[in-house]
Amino acid sequence: MTAKILLLFLVAAFATITLTEGKRNVVCYYGSWAVYRPGDGKFDVEDIDPFVCTHLIFGFAGLKEYDNSIYALDPYNELYENWGRGAYERFTGLKKINPELVTILAIGGWNEGSVKYSKMASTAEGRRQFIDSVVPFLLRYGFDGLDMDWEYPTQRGGVAEDRDNFISLLRELKAAFAPEGLVLTAAVSAGEQTIDEAYEIPIVSELLDMINLMTYDYHGAWETITGHNAPMYAHPLDDGNVTNFNVNFSLNHWLTNGADPAKIQLGMGFYGRGWSLNNIEDNGPYAPANQPIQAGPYTRQAGIWGYNEVCEQFLADPAGWTVVRDEYYQSPYAYNGRNWIGYDDMESLTKKMELIIIALHI
Structure with missing residues (x-):
């Protein structure tokens, strides 16, 4: 397997399996910053095999705080304007090779934070400004939908009202997207406390076309003891709420609290965390x-x-x-x-696919 193929999996935050209208979906996130990596690590849009994934999500766009509009975080790489590289349109252009491919733009991510999304969603006017910018932006660059990657409502400087405001935002986005046939998805937390505080799960599930569950980053070098990036089950040494830091718990917590099994995408990180x-x-x-x-x-x-x-x-x-x-x-x-280093390989990813097949009865 070549380094280029390996990196496709590295830059995909999710490779997930679900059943929609009789077909299993594989949803992959493309981290656009991989184009700046050196040597064999460099990975550009044209390195993507458009037949590996059913849905490709481009990460990330950002939110302008002063007017609540969506914008390109790296305009030189992402736009053709001002002699740029046009990665957005080259990415959506992969549909010319695979007409069944769905291309989605993600907004947010960890580095974008939560505060400005909290402020935008807190008023009807802020949400209107955002939505009025998003729809033409997606259509202009040929995207089929938006992935709302607000990390996370009520957290990281957010407020308790974010829980309800997130629902309002999704509902209004869905209404605006319907006439254009645009898809609405979201990347959501796998942590129990964040889930319970941030999401009204049955309503979120109703409004989204896909729920991209971030079942990774359970442990990392912010801790001073070793632990796996994405453990399947609790370890006997786990204590307190750490017993819930695993894929099996997160998946079942979403399902038992009202998530539609047909919409859940189980996230699989193609990287490891180490000490x-x-x-x-x-x-x-x-x-x-x-x-x-x-x-x-x-x-x-x-x-x-x-x-x-x-x-x-x-x-x-x-x-x-x-x-x-x-x-x-x-x-x-x-x-x-x-x-x-704790990581996933083909054998462990197969086990996780078996887990979701059983859990979602597909």
Whole structure:
């Protein structure tokens, strides 16, 4: 498998499986910043195989705080204006190769924060300004819909009223999208407390065409002990609310609280999170680790490696790495000296697809 193909999976935040009108959907997020990665890590729109995913989501657009309008976060890369590279239209142009492909623009993401989305959604006028900018923006660049990636209502500087205001925003977006046949989806939290505070699940489910569940980032280098990025089940060492930091709990929490099974997309991250161990002899789950793993050559961020970077590390030192398939994580972690990384591979992703097939009865 080439580095380019591997990176397709790296830049997809979700590769999910659900059933809509008898067909299984695979929804993939494309992180547009991958175009700036060096060497084999560089990944542009034309590197996407338009037949791998049924839905492609371009991440991300932003929100202008002063007038509540949508805008291109990287106009040089995303627009043709001012001699730009036109990634938006090249992305939606993939439908010329695969006419069945659905292309969606995501707005928000972690770096955009929550505060300005909270302010926009707090008034009818703010929501109207936003929606009046979104519809022509999507149509201008050929997108089939919007993915609302507000992370998260009521959180990170938001207010309690966000829960109701998020519903108002989705309802008004849905009404405005209907005449144009546009799709409305959202990326939503997998954390129990955030879910309960942020979302009126039955109404959110009714209003959205797809619910993209972010079942990853449960553990990472913001903690000082090792833990898997996306564990399938609770680990015996889990304590307190950490017992709910796993894919199985998050999926069932959404379902038992009123999410339509046909709309749930189970998120699968094609990257790992890792640490530098304090003691190389203590190398299992919950091992003390006060520092993140060193940055990889492509993602260039301490504490995280793309799956392609994991594979390259293994190939460079096959005898040095020990891979463990934890019976509770149902996903591998590996260590080599002080390096510790928890990630997903083909075997663990297959298990997660089996989980959602059973849970959603598809």
